[in-house]
Amino acid sequence: MSPLFIPGPVEVAEEVLAAQTQPMLAHRSAAFEELFHRAEGNARKVFQTKSRVFILPASGTGFQEATMRNLVRGRVLVCVNGAFSTRWQQVAQTNGKQVDVLEVDWRKPIPPDMVAEKVKKQKYDLVAIVHNETSTGLLNPVAEVAMAVHANSPDTLVAVDAVSSLGGANLEMDAWGLDVVFTSSQKALALPPGLTLGAVNERAMARAEEVPNRGWYFDFIRLEKHRTANTTPTTPAVSLIYALDLQLKRILEEGLPQRFERHLRMAQYTRAWATGRGFGLYAPQGYRSPTITTVENLLDVDLSAMISYLKQRGMVIASGYGSLKQSTFRIGNMGEISLDDLDNLLETINEFLDKGN
Numbered sequence: 350m351s352p353l354f355i356p357g358p359v360e361v362a363e364e365v366l367a368a369q370t371q372p373m374l375a376h377r378s379a380a381f382e383e384l385f386h387r388a389e390g391n392a393r394k395v396f397q398t399k400s401r402v403f404i405l406p407a408s409g410t411g412f413q414e415a416t417m418r419n420l421v422r423g424r425v426l427v428c429v430n431g432a433f434s435t436r437w438q439q440v441a442q443t444n445g446k447q448v449d450v451l452e453v454d455w456r457k458p459i460p461p462d463m464v465a466e467k468v469k470k471q472k473y474d475l476v477a478i479v480h481n482e483t484s485t486g487l488l489n490p491v492a493e494v495a496m497a498v499h500a501n502s503p504d505t506l507v508a509v510d511a512v513s514s515l516g517g518a519n520l521e522m523d524a525w526g527l528d529v530v531f532t533s534s535q536k537a538l539a540l541p542p543g544l545t546l547g548a549v550n551e552r553a554m555a556r557a558e559e560v561p562n563r564g565w566y567f568d569f570i571r572l573e574k575h576r577t578a579n580t581t582p583t584t585p586a587v588s589l590i591y592a593l594d595l596q597l598k599r600i601l602e603e604g605l606p607q608r609f610e611r612h613l614r615m616a617q618y619t620r621a622w623a624t625g626r627g628f629g630l631y632a633p634q635g636y637r638s639p640t641i642t643t644v645e646n647l648l649d650v651d652l653s654a655m656i657s658y659l660k661q662r663g664m665v666i667a668s669g670y671g672s673l674k675q676s677t678f679r680i681g682n683m684g685e686i687s688l689d690d691l692d693n694l695l696e697t698i699n700e701f702l703d704k705g706n
């Protein structure tokens with residue numbers, strides 16, 4: 350049974366947790382290089398890319414910062430329709446970049462035609478977009494947005510935050526023309542927190558070469574120099590890389606299409622339950638996330654009482670994020686969760702509601 354139905358950290362399989370207890374390796378050793386090389390190769394398969402994947406000891410916000418430091422000389426356009434794209438905008442601004450924001454109603458996806466208009470009018474080094482807005486449970490049409498950018502401004506790069514989707518929802522980095530895609534370990538990859546993984550293509554590497562003041566820790570050029578020798582510029586999180594190595598194998602053994610289908614089925618089940626009970630769904634039809642459902646509290650249920658009731662029974666769901674805290678709650682179905690786990694959770698919520706709460 351999976352008690353954590355939150356959008357990260359999520360449950361980690363026993364054998365993956367256990368993989369972290371293997372003896373420490375010197376990171377300048379052949380054994381580490383072999384481990385790191387294998388993990389990176391398998392990570393590329395999960396990102397559906399032939400490009401390099403940087404594996405860093407940081408959380409996903411670190412890679413949000415890395416994109417701004419490495420890819421923006423002039424202006425960046427940040428597409429905003431939720432709390433995590435708002436954070437990315439702040440990351441860009443606090444790194445001193447010239448930031449334009451395309452913000453739409455948080456209940457709506459980012460419209461590719463509006464992005465096309467923006468990049469036609471103004472030259473941008475980068476368009477930044479979140480694939481899966483974890484606050485609203487909305488999946489943005491990143492393939493269409495990337496197409497709109499490339500068709501209208503061929504030199505503009507597209508970076509995608511796939512923190513709460515990669516490994517749980519289909520995302521085809523190369524086929525969709527995405528220049529950078531990144532995630533965190535503690536979400537649909539179902540690993541402990543502590544790693545960020547970011548895939549960076551040749552166009553983005555070429556841009557980084559031209560950007561001054563990339564900083565040190567997240568400098569793509571420095572990371573690449575070490576990656577090509579199957580190592581890292583700074584001390585890697587060796588235990589987490591053991592876990593990553595095993596978990597990537599498990600993900601590929603399940604099969605990406607099968608894994609995406611499993612996540613989607615669970616999200617559909619949650620949506621049907623929510624609307625069946627008279628709740629609403631925050632995200633619009635056609636753009637609902639397969640990894641997290643943001644449920645609108647149309648029934649005026651006492652959410653803190655409901656969350657406590659579940660907690661007493663060993664289950665954790667998420668309250669609404671930020672400004673949506675009072676009006677929504679969120680049910681995540683990332684990683685190791687099964688339909689049976691979800692059924693058990695929803696039955697317990699039914700029990701709470703049927704008591705007249």
Ligand SMILES: Cc1ncc(COP(=O)(O)O)c(C=O)c1O
Pocket residue numbers: 356357408409410411433479481482483484510511512513533
């Ligand atoms: C879409 C999205 N982007 C970025 C982040 C930040 O990730 P981290 O907490 O790993 O820094 C989150 C965290 O929930 C997220 O959901």
